[in-house]
Amino acid sequence: MIAVELRKLFRRPRTWATIAVLNALPVLVAVLLVLTDLAPRPGEGPPFLSAVLRNGALYPLAALAIVLPLFLPIAVAVVAGDSIAGEASAGTLRYLLARPAGRTRLLVAKLIAVLAFVLVTVLIVAGVGYVLGTTLFDAQPVTGTSVSGTSLTPADLGGRTLMAIGYVAVSMLGVAAFALFFSTLTDSPLGATMGALAVLVASSLLFTLDAASPIAPYLPTRYWLSFVDFFRDPIHWRDITRGIALQGVYVGVLLAAAWANFTTKDITS
Template identity: 60%
Template sequence: MIRVELIKMLRRPRTWVSVALLCLLPTVVAIFVSVRDIGPRPGEGPAFLSAVLNNGALYPAAALAIVLPIFLPVSVALMAGEAIAGEANAGTLRYLLIRPVSRTRLLVAKLVAVIVFVLGAVVIVALVSLVVGIGLLGNERGSVVSVSGAELTPTQVAVRMLLAVGFIGISMVGVAAIALFLSTVSDSPSGAALGALAGLVGSQILVSLQASSPVAPYLPTRYWLAWIDLFRDPILWRELERGLAIQVVYAGVFLALAWANLSSKDIAN
């Protein structure tokens, strides 16, 4: 079942269109920055975008910061929102469950396919941005200046970039869990995706409001950019640990709700 879902995901044109669009925006930004040789001042604009003017090897970090707030969550929500609701909308959900396949197994297969998409998209964006950054912005050999001003070796940058990819991937699993739950509630893939995105937009707004500071630490988007602390020296682990814990809780709760709803869902009609 998992193999079937993975093959279906890889064969769908919209999977690769989503990944291509995620890679396109950082590429366009890199072209403008390299052609005009104008970037934001330090501390302004997306994280790392000012630093890559001197070292294109850091561009994957800037690219991830560019796509993370909006474009990556949209892609993940659309993919996860279609998982169950798409089958119901197409009339194939009942056929799938008539076969000797448990609902739990179906949900797990859908979840694995979404997680593979999430991690694959983040890795591809990082790799494409690395090639684009080095090709358009150059690559100064030697150490790289971290966010805190200390120097990092190329090995340290590579290791921390891998950790950042993992953190962002886990953060998007939380998004996928919310959309997957809504996918079991609605028969409309777009409705499930938009519902998840509405919740995330609301979370982003509340995080930015000082009046909602008591609840901000518990919102799903609060620690999305905590991976930037990986590029400090020493690494500040507090926000990273909280971010991981929050995503584990959201993923666990909404996956449990998705399982409970799918297990009791009436698909006779």
């Protein structure tokens, strides 16, 4: 059933169209940077973007930072929100459940397909970013400079980049869990997607308010940008570990709720 769901997801043109649109923004930003040679001022713009003109090898990280606040979560929410509610709205859910596989296996298969989409999407954004960075900008393949001003070997830089990509993927799991949970509550994929995005917009808004600082450590978007901490020297693990733990709690609780809801609800469509 997992293989079936994976094939279904990645054979769907909509999936690749989503990934293509997601990469359009980093491509546009890279072209504009090359044409104008104007990097964002310090403190402005996505992380690493101001450093790209000095070292194009950092563009995969800048590309992730460009899509991380909005485009990437939208893509993940669309796919995850469609997973159960999409079958229900198309009238195919009852036929899927007619097979002896059971609801839990179907939910697990849908979950794994969403996880695969998250990972593939993040890798493609980083890969496209690398190609852009090394072809359009001056890249420094020998060594790099950490955010703290120390030199990083190619092995260091590569290892930290892989860890950052993994961290961004983990950060998106919370979005996927929200959308999957909402997808079990409604027959409308749009409703599930919008529900997950509403949570994220609310979280991002609350994070900017000093009055909301007591609940800030629990906001799902609180630690998203902590992938930058992999490039400090020494690595600043504090927010990274908290980000992973927070996503773990959200994913665990929401998937448990999705399972409890999906295995007990009446399937009418």
